[in-house]
Amino acid sequence: MTAPAIRAERLFRFFHxxxxxxxxxxxxxLRVDAGERVALTGPSGSGKSTLLACVAGLDxxxxxxxWVSGRRITRRPEAARAKLRAQHIGVLFQSGNLLEHLTVAxxxxxxxxxxxxxxxxxGMTARLAAVGLDGRGDALPGELSGGxxxxxxxxxxLxxxxxxxxxxxxTGELDEVTERAVLGLLAARAAAGTAVLVASHSRAVARAADRVIDLRDGRITGMEEV
Structure with a gap:
């Protein structure tokens, strides 16, 4: 049987x-298979961001x-986790992941x-076109609109x-039109085989997922197919 793209087993995390x-x-x-879109829902402070950070090897x-793509990412030195993340995991946060002094390209x-x-x-031209940024590769982040x-x-x-x-x-700070566009891009990526795990309060994100996992007080309280 093919290993899931993401497999997490009995994760505990505490802070003081x-x-x-x-x-x-x-x-x-939890597990997420290749090509599957899973939405994590739950109130603020429920553990969604902590779970994502552990999955991505950031915590x-x-x-x-x-395990990510059959490779254990936990219990490794930070340098080893960073290498696995750079090679196998894409990380996207609400605040963005752009270096302000570099152009998009x-x-x-x-x-x-x-x-x-x-x-x-x-394939820079194709990469920019895939996210609707044709001709904007030479722009700095500060020259771009929010969308x-x-x-x-x-x-x-990606x-x-x-x-x-x-x-x-x-999509937390996006208007409805831009949110739909981003969700469309995530769907396209999943269709190409990428496992997508998204934490969000957005109902649109939940509706667009193949499966929704509800997290409350650090525990999974429900799962449902969409």
Whole structure:
């Protein structure tokens, strides 16, 4: 049987706030298959962002394990996690993932270098066209509209042609038209085989998913097919 693109088993994560211990994740397990879109829902503080950070190797759980494309990303040194992330995972956050002093094209090429893709033709024209940014490769992030920034950030997240895309509130500050466009791009990516895991409060994001997982107080309280 083919390994899932994402497999997380019994993840626990706690933080200390003064003398108080906060349990952000309480034994969370999930799997996302290649080409599947899964939405994480739940109130603020429910553990969605912490779960995404653990899946992406940006944070280390206190218990449990995560595999991405059959490779264990937990219990590894930060350098090893960063390498796996650069090669196999695209990360997209609401605040964007663009370096302000680089153009859109330079941001994409930098992400590809981190993933150690060979130099040469990088299909830049096609990459920009795929996210609706034809002719904007030489623009700096500060010269883009809000919707264009969101599209550019997605292009950077996809620069390493990832098997897994992890997105935290990617449409939180977008108008309805731009949100639909971004969701369409995520659907296209899933159709090409990428596993997409998105945390969001948006009903549109949940409706566009193949499956919805509800997270509350660090626990999964419900799953449903859409």
């Amino acid at each position: 706030s003064g003398d108080e211990e906060v349990l952000a994740l309480r034994g969370v397990s 280390e759980p206190d218990g449990g394990s995560v 330079q941001n994409i090429r930098f992400a590809r270098r981190l993933a150690r893709h060979p130099r040469g033709s990088d 264009q920034v969101a599209r550019a950030a997605l292009a950077v997240a 620069a390493n042609d990832p098997a897994v895309l992890v997105a935290d509130e990617p």
